[in-house]
Structure formats: structure tokens, C-alpha cells
Amino acid sequence: MSDKQWWTEQWLDLINSYHFKKRLERGWRYAREGNVLSIEFQDQKVIAKVRGTEPEPYQISLWLDTFSDEDWGYVTENMSQRAVFSAKLLAGEMPQNIEDVFAVAGKRLFPFNLSDIHSQCSCPDKANPCKHISAVYYLLGERFSEDPFVLFQLRGRTKEQILTKLRQLRGKGEESIAKVNSEENSTIPNSQVPIPNSQFPKVYQFWEYNQQLESSLVVIVPPPTSETVLDILGPLTLVNDGDKTNKLASSMDAAMEYLRKIYQDVSQQAVLTALNRGEAD
Structure with a gap:
């Protein structure tokens, strides 16, 4: 079983979908042999240096189409409404069904195919991706494994921006709940008013749940064993x-x-x- 995270596997599957396998093999060899001298992130671009046949390393730039502020507004609003998404992202993990929240804005986080990844190399090879770009592709998979927020950054939002916005939206939601609970308490006789801490559920509401269950929390599977x-x-x-x-x-x-x-x-x-x-x- 592979020990790579699913989002890294998805990135590598995208790269390996390229039809010219020999070019990918040369890129993989370049990456393994340490020819990629540096990979840096400048705003929403990846800037890399790869050693080739020339004395000076080749300059590579790579980027994805970024999303508008409005699109990111829809996405983060949707994320904040899903407790599991917020929890996983705050823990530095990529939720398995992350594409659901991007679909609301008509977008995809992961590139759909290799042509969605824009790249340039200063080498004389006219083909794209060349072996130098391919080497960077592979090493980016390792960066994604270390930090899934790199992919968000390529789409136009840094880790700090996303987490800050999620905390703000989650905080507003909790404030709204506290306000509603406070208004409900004012209609209950004093003898029945619970301890004034709105983050705890009220006793008289214990068996009530009017929201739709988060689908990712409900898992229906066969019994773990056939033993009866x-x-x-x-x-x-x-x-x-x-x-x-x-x-x-x-x-x-x-x-x-x-x-x-x-x-x-x-x-x-x-x-x-x-x-x-x-x-x-």
C-alpha cells in the first residue's frame, strides 16, 4: 500500500497521464539525480532552477489559473459550513471530497488535465513539458505531500489567508448561534434557564437536531468480519x-x-x- 497522501497521488496520476512516457522518465531521472537545484514560490507561481547541459541552469516557471475573489468567497464560505472540512484543513490535511466546495463556484482545485498546468523553460527544447519541467512536476508532488496548501496557493490563496478566513467565518457562525440561544432563553421561565454558556447545548434541546447531517460523518459499511x-x-x-x-x-x-x-x-x-x-x- 502506498504511503503517499491521496492528494499527492492525484497529482502524480495527472502527470503520468502524459502520453510521451520517455520524456516523463527522463524528467523523473533528473529529479532523482538532484538536477533540480531549487524550487521557490513567488506569489502564485513556481520558480525553479534545473541543471542541464548548459553551464547555467535552466529557468522554469509554472502556474495555474487563479480564482477570483468572488470565487474564493464562495469556496471559503462553503468550507466554513462543513465542520469536517474546517477541522481537517486546520490540521493541515486535505479533505477527501474537497472538490465539492469548489464545484459550488464552478471551479476545480486540482487541474483536470496536464494542459491546465502552464509552464515555461529556458531550454531550447520546443516540447512542453520538457524533461526539466517534468522533473519539477515530480518534485512538486513531494511539496504537496509536505504541505497541501501549496495547491491552494497556486490557485490564489495562501495557507494563512484561508485559515484566517475560516476562523472568521466559523466565529461568526458561533456568534449567531449564541445570539439565537440567548433569545430563546429569554422566553423560558427563570427556574428553567440553564447555565448562561451558549456554547453548550440546552437540556430541553437535547433530543433536537434540525440540521442535515454532514454526509462525510455518516459512513455505511458492511460488517468488518463475516463472523456471526x-x-x-x-x-x-x-x-x-x-x-x-x-x-x-x-x-x-x-x-x-x-x-x-x-x-x-x-x-x-x-x-x-x-x-x-x-x-x-
């Missing part, structure tokens, strides 16, 4: 009584096999029912 109660109990112990015991044992084996089949069918049906209900909701 029958397997845990084990075979029945029968008294040795000659031929009668042998016939009874044979009947018990058939009954156990039948019950195992029922357990399996019921388990599968339960998962399908839950999945269908989830889609309907």
Missing part, C-alpha cells in the same frame, strides 16, 4: 449415542449452514436498505 453469533458460540456438543448421534450431527451441520446463509443475507439487505435510505434523504 453462531461462530462465536461454536458447534453444539452432542452426547455420543452411536448412529443417532451421527445423524443428528449431520442435521445440525445443515442447520448451521442454513442459519449462516440467513445471517449473510440479512446483513447485506440491512446495508442496502441503509444506503437507499441515505440516498433518499
Whole structure:
């Protein structure tokens, strides 16, 4: 199993989709041999130096199309409304379904294909990507592994900008909830008003939840093992009584096999029912 994060794998899959594999192989070799002398981020561009056949290293620049302020406004607003997204990003992780929040603005975080990555190299090779650009592509995958926010930066927002905005939006949401709770408390008799700390749920609201559940928090999967109660109990112990015991044992084996089949069918049906209900909701 690969130890690379999924977002790094997705970047490498994008690069490896290039049809001219020999050129990619030369780029990979350049990267492994240490010919990429430096990689820096200047605003929304990647600037790199790669050693080639000339005395001076070649200059490479790489960039993606950036998003407008309005697009980023939609994206961060959407992120802030998903607790899981905010938590993962604040922890330095890329949420698995991150593209959902970009789709709201009609955008994609990851390039759709290699032609979406703009690049230039000072080498005489007219093909793009050349082996020098390909080497930078591969090493960028390692940078993404270390810091997933690099990809956000190429789209026009730094890590600090995104996290600051998320904290602001999450803070406003909590203030709104506190205000609503305060107004609700004013309509409750004094004897029933809970401790005035709006971040805690009210006792009388304990069984209430009017919001739609975050889909990523609800995971429906088959049982982790095929073991059933029958397997845990084990075979029945029968008294040795000659031929009668042998016939009874044979009947018990058939009954156990039948019950195992029922357990399996019921388990599968339960998962399908839950999945269908989830889609309907």
C-alpha cells in the first residue's frame, strides 16, 4: 500500500497521464539525480532552477489559473459550513471530497488535465513539458505531500489567508448561534434557564437536531468480519449415542449452514436498505 497522501497521488496520476512516457522518465531521472537545484514560490507561481547541459541552469516557471475573489468567497464560505472540512484543513490535511466546495463556484482545485498546468523553460527544447519541467512536476508532488496548501496557493490563496478566513467565518457562525440561544432563553421561565454558556447545548434541546447531517460523518459499511453469533458460540456438543448421534450431527451441520446463509443475507439487505435510505434523504 502506498504511503503517499491521496492528494499527492492525484497529482502524480495527472502527470503520468502524459502520453510521451520517455520524456516523463527522463524528467523523473533528473529529479532523482538532484538536477533540480531549487524550487521557490513567488506569489502564485513556481520558480525553479534545473541543471542541464548548459553551464547555467535552466529557468522554469509554472502556474495555474487563479480564482477570483468572488470565487474564493464562495469556496471559503462553503468550507466554513462543513465542520469536517474546517477541522481537517486546520490540521493541515486535505479533505477527501474537497472538490465539492469548489464545484459550488464552478471551479476545480486540482487541474483536470496536464494542459491546465502552464509552464515555461529556458531550454531550447520546443516540447512542453520538457524533461526539466517534468522533473519539477515530480518534485512538486513531494511539496504537496509536505504541505497541501501549496495547491491552494497556486490557485490564489495562501495557507494563512484561508485559515484566517475560516476562523472568521466559523466565529461568526458561533456568534449567531449564541445570539439565537440567548433569545430563546429569554422566553423560558427563570427556574428553567440553564447555565448562561451558549456554547453548550440546552437540556430541553437535547433530543433536537434540525440540521442535515454532514454526509462525510455518516459512513455505511458492511460488517468488518463475516463472523456471526453462531461462530462465536461454536458447534453444539452432542452426547455420543452411536448412529443417532451421527445423524443428528449431520442435521445440525445443515442447520448451521442454513442459519449462516440467513445471517449473510440479512446483513447485506440491512446495508442496502441503509444506503437507499441515505440516498433518499
